[in-house]
Amino acid sequence: MSIHLCHLTLSHFRSHLRTRVELDGRPVVLSGLNGAGKTNILEAVSLLSPGRGLRRASPEEIARRPQSVGWKIRAEVATPDGQRQLETWAEPGSTRQVRIDEKAAPQVALGELIAMLWLTPAMDRLWVEGAEGRRRFLDRTVLSFRPDHAAQSLGYEKAMRERNRLLREGVTDSGWFAALEAQMAQTGARISENRLSAVKIIGAHSDPDSPFPEADLALECTAPTEEDALATALAEGRRRDMAAGRSLIGPHRADLRAIWAAKAMEAAQCSTGEQKALLISIVLANARALATVRGGAPILLLDEVAAHLDATRRAALYDAICDLGAQAFLTGTGPELFDYFGPRAQHFTVSEADGLSNLEATTP
Template identity: 60%
Template sequence: MKTLALTQLTLSHFRSHKRVELDVSAQPIAIFGPNGAGKTNLLEAVSLLSPGRGLRRAGADDLTRRPEALGWKITAHLLSLGQTHEIETWAEAGGPRQLRIDGKSAPQTALGRIGRILWLVPSMDRLWIEGAEGRRRFLDRATLSFEPGHAEAVLTYEKAMRERNRLLKDMVRDPHWYTAIELQMAEAAIMIQANRRRAIAELTTAQEAAATAFPTATLALTSPDPIPDDLQTALADNRGRDMAAGRTLIGPHRADLEAVFADKGVEAKDCSTGEQKALLISLILANGRALAADFGAPPILLLDEVAAHLDANRRAALYDEICDLGAQAFMTGTGQELFAELGDRAQHIEVTETDGHSTLIRKVAT
């Protein structure tokens, strides 16, 4: 199995970090320190080395260090399948995010072709009990890890749907205005649905094939209204209903990810907080195992406050699985004792904060 890992990470005026230069190996990285010290900011920087807006979905201006507001820059060396790539992403004050890979300007989708990054953050702990949008986003991140072109299909669909919704709100009834838009939506929807189903199949197979301390989730793709095979015709037939609602009521934008705790037959939304967290971790690990086979190397994992709601035994099991997978995992917690079970299998970094300035200190395993 080949390696996917960051070897160098440099941050300039990013969030609370004025200047950070970090050299790391492919081992897991245990990052600890008090709340507000800047631990999650490090993980967010790494998440921006994948397509999209990162784990906080922040705009470019929100990432710059205050009060300077000079803009920000992230530079990284990524070892991917035996080749090292230099990635630079940045935004000048008030400007858009930009990207260079190996010295050449590149679209964000190119990041998905040279690496895979998965994350689990505390806001996702409520994934199973809040709205469908968060679960769609979770599924689409997993889908994107298998098929980098999925993002383009989703963007195409959403752009066309916004145009159709504008026509609906303006009460435009002439069918000629809708034909091309609905065709574009239907073509993109076919790819979106196929990609999502593939991701669910990959996650299911990876869960079933593994002996793990974490529960298995039975997954299903659902929708309030079934998405017809001939979406173009259905959209045309539903214009009257959609016009009354002022929006499009059928399509993959209404899909939901359903999960059931397999051993208990209980829907994830009805499980305990600890069980819901364990199901999420199970899916992230399954995603990692599937990607190790599909991409040729396990993904980089970003696990923010991962020890929350885990007892010592399950925490130790998680660390064992990460090490067995061979993934470079950036993990955060408030104290170094939360990573005691890792010992010298991980690099330990303490993050402190003084007057809004974060500082990194390497530590030995305890």
Template identity: 60%
Template sequence: MTTDLRIKELRLSHFRSHKALNLTLDDRVIAIYGANGAGKTNILEAVSMLSPGRGLRRAVADEITRKPEALGWKVSGVLQSLHQMHEIETWSEGGASRSVRIDSKSATQVALGRVARILWLVPSMDRLWTDGAEGRRRFLDRMTMSFEPSHAQSVLTYEKAMRERNRLLKDNQRDAAWYGALESQMAQAGAQIHANRQSALMRLVAAQEVAETSFPTATLTLIHPEGSAAFEDAEALMSALRESRPRDLMAGRTLIGPHRADLFAEYTAKGVPARDCSTGEQKALLISLILANARALKAEIGAPPILLLDEVAAHLDANRRAALYDEICALGAQAWMTGTGAELFDSLGERAMYLDVSESGAVSSVVTFSPT
């Protein structure tokens, strides 16, 4: 068996507009086209649910289930993860938190990150460089998780402890003993989060430096309002949290930690911050980082991640689109790409399998074909 990361079979049941969908996939990229609202992005969202978290729309379980039936939803399939094949199922019934099974055994969402490395770009991320820092942290954390699947657990541990600490702060609790254990958890997890993020950035920079690409290079910096010294190790972060208690009590929340970090990007060749670049340049920088992530992961584990590229042709001219498709195919990545018309994928030719998505009566249907 070849070393690869790709979905071989995908099955949807009552997932948004798709009442039922069964796909058998080969080694080509997947080009999905159809009118707006036909259900293209819903397919990408379903694939994103095979990784930890709330998927590319960050939806809660009840929002995903098909209406009006509201029976719950299920995504399942066969995933090739390097040298192994896995049966994966994830589902929700009655709006409950989603469940996961891997190879017929109950599993955590974090476990999905160990077998499925999935990255995505969606239209809302076109504003990544101009919106708030939270979106940039999520973007960085998903790239980081592709290198270090345990990063997801570190983030969960940190956020849970921080929520409990924030509850104490809001209640104006001043007994130091109540804070000690929580701050110890936050410090251990937070220092690991910082180290993982820095390691991911180093990998991305290295991958960009050696790449032959048509997309611009980004200079990346992880910024903390308090400076990075407090994050170098767990002891330093614990000390910083302890010293910040008076200020945090006044604010009613934790004001120091990796949850306040920001990702700064600069268009290297122009020396211009990404937030000040044109819309097309910002999109190109995002694509460049996704490709760098894929190259770095392939060099490290032998296979690039699965890529979900929603409306990826937006802001790209025909030459830049063709260059993107060439780079994806050269990487050997399983990329799922959407667009409103088949003509957007003309330069792919026989290198893709095509899904024609349409909608009637609030139910999506998919016709699969391959060019001859």
């Protein structure tokens, strides 16, 4: 059984003053004009996972204006163990809070309960822009398998920030550096291990017969991935790092490389449509892997995913979603983009009037 949302309620969330929708586990199609509030719904769902959501927005940016009274998302989730109640919200000036079954919980608990993947138009240039976006994409993939990956990443970042401060201040006490480098090496080795494992399992679940191009993925590292070797490399690089004022090696400098397998072509050299197809191929492989590893397909958030797909690939994507049994949320400007789903999906029209979004169920 795939985990899916049964009810979703948004309160004072961006353009949604109060929106409630009942869901039955089928894919969810959201059609409407640009600016109607479709992506806001996907963003709300994304906040039922750890982190800052698909827009990486701060809690203050999400709250509906001009009221600025805070915001709340409530959801009922069907799981193999029964129904679970999720809430996440933020009051003005406060950080995001989480409750599961009416009990306070850390964000990582959301990742343990729900696996979630997404694609947005902002990711269309993933392969031609800086490595930071590709690392973020890879780490979101890793989180779907290992929710504790976030804790390892936070531990590494905290130790690295402190080491960078010492470097900038010209501190030479080797004891201070050794302690921080030991923590960076321990957490950094786990980060690299998790990333390498994710790359391997996605490769094992690629579909060479799919209309979407099979991607060969590789993790490019600037430093050793083993703990002892990384600690040694950090110690040996102190003088160089002090001159730069920052740590120049480690998992924070890694990059994700993708090649269109059939053409032996780097993703960066592919057309925009081909790059989009590669991303979809990777997400579908990730979803298939999760269905095996976690016993159920993840929730998929696919914002304007049909924009660069021809009719054949759109149909192949919709078939793949249904074959997985995944609850996918898809947005598009016109309902005709989703005709091939037919009754296999729930269809909604999202409209906007006077700054408020409205959601209406429709029949395909």
